[in-house]
Amino acid sequence: MKLRQKLAMVLASAMIVTAVPVTTMAASQNGFNKTLSIVADQEITSGSGLFLNVEYSDADKAAAAKGDVFFINATDFEFTKEAYNHTEDGKVVAGHTTSTGAKVEWLSKTQLKVTAEAGKLAVAIVGTPKKGTPAITVDGEDSLATSGKYALTGSEVVTDKALVATAGSAKNISVDGEGQIADITVEEKTAGALKNGSVITVSLPNSSDLDFKLGSDIKVEGLRGLAGQDVKVKAQYRDNDKKVLELTVEGITSSTSRGGIKIKGIEVQAENPRYEVKTGEVKVTVKADKMEDAKLVVANVADFGVKLNVEEEVEVVAGKDGKTVKVTLEENAIASLNKRQDVYFELEGANIVKDTLKVTEGAEGILTQETEKDEVTGLTLDTAKLSDTKANKVVFEFEVEGKASQTGDVVLVASSRNFEKDIELKVGTVKEAVKVEAEAMTVKVGLKGQKGGKVVITETEAEMLPRGKEIVVEVAKDKANGIHVVDAKVEAKDVQIKNVKVEDGKVKFVIDRTSNELGTITITDIEVDTDRTVPEGEFDLTIGGSAISKHADDVITVKDFLVVGTPNTEDNNASNGLKKGTGIFKVGERKYTINGETKEMDAAPYISKANRVMVPVRYVSDVFGVNGKDVLFSKENGGTITIFAGSRVLQVVNGSNIALVNGVKVPMDEKVTIIDGRTYVPVGEMARLLDVEVEWSNETKTATFTNR
Known part of the structure; x- marks a missing residue:
């Protein structure tokens, strides 16, 4: 497009714009002075004090006061003619008595004509609302007033019911029927709906096992506009029917604002005192003039008991x-x-x-x-x-x-x-702060430097072990029992510790830095000295300290962590502390001998794939001179056997070729095996570990053990 053509179009557009007439917008602020609760067909009188305020803008106030005219139209509302017009010299003229700053002329039930006499008007709204949505519309066309529609109520629909009934919390009544029902509240939707002489009827269903009980003091509390008034009700049965209570209201004085009453202390009783009342909800129907019938739950009949x-x-x-x-x-x-x-x-x-x-x-x-x-x-x-x-x-x-x-x-x-x-x-x-897992430790009386056991402390969540707090692990309750913890190895993962020490038989350390994830602390190689005063039995492990609990005496206990066996006192003349003697096993035969005495096993020895003689452990112990009560069986790790053999404590585990001798790990040439419920051990390896002499005859497949 050529430049000359473009300029022509711009000029044409400008001419069109300037040709449009400019209209000055009306500028008044309109609105009701207050909100009323409205009921259909109940007149809003001049005494209600409801006004539509119209205030012109500062620029328009002077002009409006010279007689600006606008109209007010009504929807679902009828203006009262007598409130706006009056008679002068036999003629009906617009009045001033109910409005200020304006003349108001009643034109019809749904329209008023307003002539301003000031820049700020208050037009009284007097009339009768109808069912629907009552509203007032300002028609400000050809006027300085702003047009707009204004609802007389916040409710969508106005009804002709001026009262409403509700009940408080349902009360419990026992099956004997004696008790009070919930408070009943009757509230006005418009002022003056409750009057002296108003009758409120409260009815129980004919099927109810209950009757109303007269003679008690029914109290009334005035609410809102009736607060502070000496309101009472006179109670009586209707037509001597004890299921229908008539309450006549007394003591109300006039009020310009909505109010209500709360009725308290209505009592009920069993219809027939010889029978229990059926359990369940108790309902009543509340009725009054200009009120929707209200069906309310006012009590519960319950059997005796507590919740x-x-x-x-x-x-x-x-x-x-x-x-x-x-x-x-x-x-x-x-x-x-x-x-x-x-x-x-x-x-x-x-x-x-x-x-x-x-x-x-x-x-x-x-x-x-x-x-x-x-x-x-x-x-x-x-x-x-x-x-x-x-x-x-x-x-x-x-x-x-x-x-x-x-x-x-x-x-x-x-x-x-x-x-x-x-x-x-x-x-x-209660959620645990830490989990504790422990492997038991077995010791023998009168030995020093016995090592073993394992304790693992694991947080259930990060930072469960707080910084600067101490953990104290005690392997035996009292060192006076002859058990002395002298050393231990302590390692930490994802939590830092410091000041690790063993004193007074306790392992102690301090949390130096909290964890980001689950912290773990592992205690191993617990070194224990025992003396001859230690009694046979089991001793607990305790884990405490300020990191574990806020209370000093509060600990986590691991039962039977330390197992102490009794010394063998039967002819302990051999250097290894076992009874002297000779025992013989023969592969494939159940019979065996101890010092020439023939005995019989419940299973015969056999030779393993590793060419080792395997014998049920209980008979090995017997041949080696170990008392039967010093052989302990446990289900830990799939089967653990502990043998208190003289000066040594021997532990073997099913499926493992590692033995613990006084807490020290020693490998064997063959694994411990369980067959048909019997635990077999390599008998030659057991002899070596306990310092027992052994001779093997390949010809007769016989093993001879001597403890000198």
Whole structure:
């Protein structure tokens, strides 16, 4: 396109734009002065004080005051003629009595004409709303006023019902039928709907096992616009029907704002006192003039008993800070709890932290803690403090704390002679901070430098072992028992430790840096000295310290970690501490001899693929002079045998060719094997490990063992 053509088009466009007439926008702010609750066919009078405010802009106020005219139209609303027009000299003229700053002329039930006399107007809205969506529309065409539509109510549809009934929380009633129903509230949707003489009817179904009970004091509370007024109700049966209660309202004085009443203390009783009332919901129908019939649940009939609930279950970490649980004990019905039989609570799986008990609902002092040695052993509910007139509800809270060795569910147990059986309520869980795995260690009496055992401490989550806190591992409860831990090897992975030492029979170290992932600490080569005073039996391993628990005496216990065997005292004249003598095994034969005495095994020796003589271990021990009670069998690692043989402690494991001699690993030429439930060992290797002499005859396939 040529430049000359482009310029021509631009000029043409400019001419079109300048030819369009410019209209000045009206500029008034319109709106109601307040919001009313509206009911169909109930007139909004001048006393209601509802105005449509119209305020012109500062630029238009002077011009508007000279007589700006606009119209107000109504939708689902009819203007009251008498509120706007009056008579002068026998003629009907526009009035000023209900509006300010303007003349208002009633043109029809749905239209007003407004003539401004000031820059700020207040047009009274007087009339009757109809069913629908009542609204006022300002028609500001050819005027300085802004057009717009304004709803008279926030509700979409206006009804002709001026009252509404609701019920409070349903109350529990026992099967004997005696009790009170929930509070019933009747509220006005428009002021003045409740009057002196208004009758409210409350009805039970004909099928109900309950009747209303007169004679009690029914109380009334005024609400909102009726608050503070001495409102009462007069109660009587309708036509002597005990299932229908008529409540006549008295004592109301006029009010310009909406109000209501709350009716309290309506009582019921069994229709036939000889029979129990059926359990379940109790419903009533509430009726009144200008009110939708309301069907309300006002009570629950429940058998005697109590409910125990927790607001929210908690998870605590063993040995760490506790958390608060909130528990509710509630009667199903009045007098479910005997006031002479207290309720006792015990916590299983965790501990209640001392002095954290708090009752948030219930009589003062109704619940107390019981302690022993500075620990809470339980809680006691004093039933003598319960109410006789209502189903009681007691809400209490306390802090739950898990000890280092506790894991799993935390259960609150409630017991009482009131109950057929204890009530159990899960209130939380205890999660372990660390897992402990251990391989047992076997030692012999009167020996030094016995090594063995293994302890692995693994976090369940990162940073469970806090920085600067100590771990203390004690292999025996008391060094005075003759057991002395003198050394150990401690290694850490993904957690750093420092100050590793063994003192007073305890392995100690400090967490230097917390973990990023799951930290692991491994303790091996635990070196133990024993003296002759150590008794036979098993000793526990304990893991404690401030890194494990916030309490100094709180530890994780590994049962029977250290096994101590008794010394062999029968003719221990040989250098290896075993009984002197000679024993003979023959491959393929069950019979064997000890010092010339023939005995019989339940399985014959055989020769393995590695050309080693394999004999059931119990008979090997017998030939070597080991007392039967000094041979221990364990299921650990698929089968572990521990033999206390004189000055040596020998351990062998099924499927392994590694033996432990006084805690030191020694390889053998053949593996330990289980066949038909019997554990076979290479008898020659066992003799070598225990310093027993051996001779082998290839011709007779006979092995002879001598302990000199």
